[in-house]
Amino acid sequence: MQQARLLVRAGRYEQALKAYDALFPNGMPSAELQLEYLQAESSLSERWESVKQGLEQLNAAYPGVPSFQLALANHIRRRDAADPWILATYRQLALRSDIGTVAANAWLRALDQQPISAEVAEQYAIVASYFPSDTAINRANRNAQARWELSRRCAKIPPIWPNYRGWR
Incomplete structure (x- = not known):
């Protein structure tokens, strides 16, 4: 063995x-x-x-065995990090005292694999609310919120070249 x-x-x-x-x-x-x-x-x-x-x-x-649920969620994450079932499973398991931190870190890895959006930023905030004293999780949340804000600001900037018709 x-x-x-x-x-x-x-x-x-x-x-x-x-x-x-x-x-x-x-x-x-x-x-x-x-x-x-x-x-x-x-x-x-x-x-x-x-x-x-x-x-x-x-x-x-x-x-209902947390380690089996976590293993399945982690396996599916390799192919589809945005799968609603794995995100819900991570969220549920993150609340447990025995496996919560491991599930929260897996949840963060799944969120890191997705493009930033309002939904993803919200999930980062939820993870951070579950672990208010965990500096790494809170740092990940702050970084995600900053990325989301930057993404929103960049979306408001008009394109520089919309009326460019070449040299005349």
Whole structure:
């Protein structure tokens, strides 16, 4: 088991999966090990869909388990950071005392992947309101609010060349 985990840390995912498969030829003996296996497998981009299905099955078999919900949301974020389900999941998990900070940071990563907009700026403010004493989260919120304000100001500036017809 330790060898498989070391291989994952070393970024040797194919070898790690083979080590897990050799240890557990009949499948993972627990949901936590299944999650560990799927997270290693998720590092292989060609297996994105099968990992998503595996994470969805885990969530269906064990509804309401925060680490399984977070793993699925993080996996989907790799392809669609604006997915409404992942944003709602991050928001819900950020309120938990056990996994809240991890979920909040994942939420911030999802927001960082999106173009700035009123909705995105509002979500940054919500995350910051959940963690008023977290300097990194509040700095991210301030930066997002500044980007949003700059974006709004730039949208008001008329184009310089609208009537340019070339040299006469």
